[in-house]
Amino acid sequence: MVLQILLLVGLVLFSVMAILVKDLLKAAISLAVASLLLGIIFFRMNAPYAGVFEISVVAGLITVLFMLTIALTKGGDSAESKVASFAFPAFFVVFIVIDALIMKKLIQKVPALPGPEEAGTFGQVLWNTRTLDLVGQIAVIFAGVFAVLALFRKGDKKDE
Amino acid sequence: MNSTWFLYMFFTAVLLFTGIYCLLTMRNLIKLFIGIEVIGKAISLTLVATGLVKRNVLAAQSLVVTYIVVEVSLVAVALALIINIYRKTKSLDIRQLAKLKG
Numbered sequence: 001m002v003l004q005i006l007l008l009v010g011l012v013l014f015s016v017m018a019i020l021v022k023d024l025l026k027a028a029i030s031l032a033v034a035s036l037l038l039g040i041i042f043f044r045m046n047a048p049y050a051g052v053f054e055i056s057v058v059a060g061l062i063t064v065l066f067m068l069t070i071a072l073t074k075g076g077d078s079a080e081s082k083v084a085s086f087a088f089p090a091f092f093v094v095f096i097v098i099d100a101l102i103m104k105k106l107i108q109k110v111p112a113l114p115g116p117e118e119a120g121t122f123g124q125v126l127w128n129t130r131t132l133d134l135v136g137q138i139a140v141i142f143a144g145v146f147a148v149l150a151l152f153r154k155g156d157k158k159d160e
Numbered sequence: 161m162n163s164t165w166f167l168y169m170f171f172t173a174v175l176l177f178t179g180i181y182c183l184l185t186m187r188n189l190i191k192l193f194i195g196i197e198v199i200g201k202a203i204s205l206t207l208v209a210t211g212l213v214k215r216n217v218l219a220a221q222s223l224v225v226t227y228i229v230v231e232v233s234l235v236a237v238a239l240a241l242i243i244n245i246y247r248k249t250k251s252l253d254i255r256q257l258a259k260l261k262g
Contacts, residue, residue, distance in 0.1 A: 008171045011205075015175055015198045019182040024190050031194055038201055042224075046217050047208050050224040054204070057228050062197070062235050069239040070190060073246040084185035095177045103166045103173075111162060115214045125218040126225070133222065137229045144233030151240040 004044055011037045016092070020085055028066040035059035049122050168209035175202035189242045189252045193235075200231055 014034035018027045035058040042051035118125070126134070175198055182195030204224045211220020242252070249256045 005167070008168075011201070012171060012174050012178070015178050015201065018194050018198065019178060019186070019191070024188070027191065027194055031197055034198075034201065038205065041205070042208055045208055045212050047211070047221045047224070050204070050208055050221045050228075053225050053228045057232060061232060065235055065239055066190070066194075069242055072243050073190070073252055080187055080191070081185060084181075088181060088185075091181065092177070096174060099170055099173045099177075103170045107163060107166045113214075115216055117215055118218050120218065122218050122221060126222040129219065130222045130226070133226045137226055140230050140233045144236050147237045148240045151237070151244055 004041065007037050007041050007044070010034075011041065016088075020088060022080070024070045025067065028063055028070060031066070032059045032063040035062075162213075165209060165213040168205060172202045172206045172209070175199070175205070187254050189245065189254055192254065193238055193242070196238075197231075197235075200227070203227065 011034050014030045014037065018030035018034060021027045021030060035054055039051045039055035039059065042048070042054055120128075179195045179197075179199035179202065182198065183192055186192055186195065204227055207220050207223050207227070208217070211217045211223075245257065246252055
């Protein structure tokens with residue numbers, strides 16, 4: 001449990017770093033490390049498939065896409081508000097205190113009851129129970145592909 | 161088991177706060193999108209933590225896998241939009257978008 005808490009603290013720290021670091025490339029790498037830690041947390045929570053997807057797709061593919069975008073938009077940096085960066089630690093500490101107090105209050109009042117034990121394997125649950133989700137996923141992937149194609153198509157000469 | 165769930169919810173709330181703070185205060189489009197990604201991490205952590213406590217990890221995992229696929233499409237489209245905005249305005253500042261003419 002101690003290791004799990006350390007991993008969760010690391011996840012929060014790297015996420016905060018991704019937001020506060022000025023260099024966009026460093027921010028993207030911090031986000032990738034946060035994804036890696038989240039993947040390890042998933043592995044330790046008996047969710048290996050979610051962990052594999054998190055590490056390979058989110059920490060790998062999405063980071064590459066971010067770096068590509070940062071490389072293509074070089075020189076487009078905008079000055080961030082300094083007040084926002086300096087005020088963040090104060091807001092963060094206040095939020096953590098409020099969050100801890102609320103969770104402490106709720107812990108006795110809201111029971112998180114365990115349900116009945118699940119049967120089968122991940123494949124059975126994904127293909128049999130959640131078949132419609134897969135159809136939705138295919139639709140979303142096609143929508144994404146067509147949207148990217150539409151955004152990068154070459155304009156007519158009249159428009160230019 | 162109950163306290164474990166609240167521990168995860170505590171960290172989820174912190175991640176959500178970080179992401180929402182980024183969305184509210186930052187001006188760089190890529191930074192704003194990193195904020196959305198942080199919120200996404202909070203959501204997937206919530207799904208798996210709840211699945212673990214409810215002894216429904218398999219269903220939770222399939223939801224997280226679905227979410228990750230949706231996230232990739234979202235990232236691809238959003239980054240393509242950001243590149244197009246940069247080509248038009250030569251800047252990644254969100255305030256430039258408020259000056260669009262019809």
